Amino acid sequence: MTRIIGLTGGIATGKSTAAAYLREQGFPVLDLDQLTHDLEAHDQDVIQQITAVFGPAVQTDGQIDRKKLGRIVFADPHLLKQLVRIINPALLKVIAEKTAPDWLILDAPTLFENGFTSYVDLILMVTCEPMIQMQRLITRDQVSISWASRLIGAQWPQRTKAALADQVVDSTQGKQKLYRELQRFIENLR
Ligand SMILES: CC(C)(COP(=O)(O)OP(=O)(O)OC[C@H]1O[C@@H](n2cnc3c(N)ncnc32)[C@H](O)[C@@H]1O)[C@@H](O)C(=O)NCCC(=O)NCCS
Ligand SMILES: Nc1ncnc2c1ncn2[C@@H]1O[C@H](COP(=O)(O)OP(=O)(O)OP(=O)(O)O)[C@@H](O)[C@H]1O
Structure with a gap:
């Protein structure tokens, strides 16, 4: 279990x-920072939602530019909460599917x-x-x-x-x- x-x-x-x-x-070990990075690079739903809230400038070559996004959200607690609201369901889905002996x-x-x-x-x-x-x-x-x-x-x-x-x-x-x-x-x- x-x-x-x-x-x-x-x-x-x-x-x-x-x-x-x-x-x-x-x-x-399931590393949620790494998982976040993977989602922001490859998950089209997550990329689309982040872009809808923070604007197209946070995208570079179809992926979320984390350095740019970090500068925005770490300067404003409300924006950080909005980002967490987008990422959390995607993280929880992976956590729920992960098993170990x-x-x-x-x-x-x-x-x-x-x-x-x-x-x-x-x-x-x-x-x-x-x-x-x-x-x-x-x-x-x-x-x-x-x-x-x-x-x-x-x-x-x-x-x-x-x-x-x-x-x-x-x-x-x-x-x-x-x-x-x-x-x-x-x-x-x-
Ligand atoms: C803000 C983002 C784009 C910055 O990416 P970047 O590659 O520059 O930094 P990295 O992800 O390596 O995070 C560095 C450190 O920042 C801190 N941090 C990350 N997310 C958060 C957060 N929501 N609140 C406070 N600190 C945070 C952590 O200590 C983390 O180890 C990224 O961290 C992100 O999308 N965070 C929101 C998702 C989240 O809450 N992840 C943590 C899950 S436990
Ligand atoms: N016990 C320790 N003694 C000395 N240096 C350490 C120790 N633990 C970590 N460090 C150094 O401190 C820095 C931060 O450590 P680490 O990257 O493990 O932190 P973290 O908590 O995972 O950071 P983040 O929240 O950003 O993911 C690294 O440069 C690491 O080499």
Whole structure:
């Protein structure tokens, strides 16, 4: 029977790093960021709906230009909600069809914000200190402090997510410590 672990946390806190480790340990992972990218590149219904709301300028070569769309929606919470309303049904359709012999990891950065908590059996959150989060985001994505603040501000605060999660792992002190915490999490699952 498929049981779903929702892997979530703030932007650039280490979710993909945690997901990669869990995948190495044998867990199947459904990455909702990647799924979103696939839908915005190939799903004609999604592309059409996004274009109807945000205009033809968000399309390049028949696909959604995510950098352009990101600049629009992360600058306006109402527009971000409109985008989520378009994407959510398409994501939920894939989630509902996905099966695994035991645990399935749903790598879902905005599990809470998108209203996906009722689709998972357990919530695992990756956290890190806010200053480290800011530094990692600026370094990884080469963005300004003000844009990084906007991206962080578009999500629920880390402390709110941590209070609602079943388990929290912390990536502040490096990858090896994060992996040890994940290993403990796995051992307690079995
Ligand atoms: C805004 C878009 C076009 C930006 O694409 P881009 O390739 O530049 O960024 P990417 O998808 O890799 O996202 C980077 C990070 O942004 C954050 N983010 C993505 N979607 C959201 C959202 N709805 N709310 C807040 N933060 C978000 C996440 O931390 C994510 O990991 C894209 O993220 C998108 O379509 N998002 C809406 C769909 C969604 O909610 N996806 C998350 C499902 S859990
Ligand atoms: N424990 C860690 N120690 C040091 N650096 C880390 C650690 N975990 C992640 N990083 C680095 O921080 C950055 C963000 O990590 P990652 O991409 O895994 O975050 P994310 O939460 O998946 O981000 P997003 O929300 O944008 O998808 C990356 O450059 C990654 O190499």
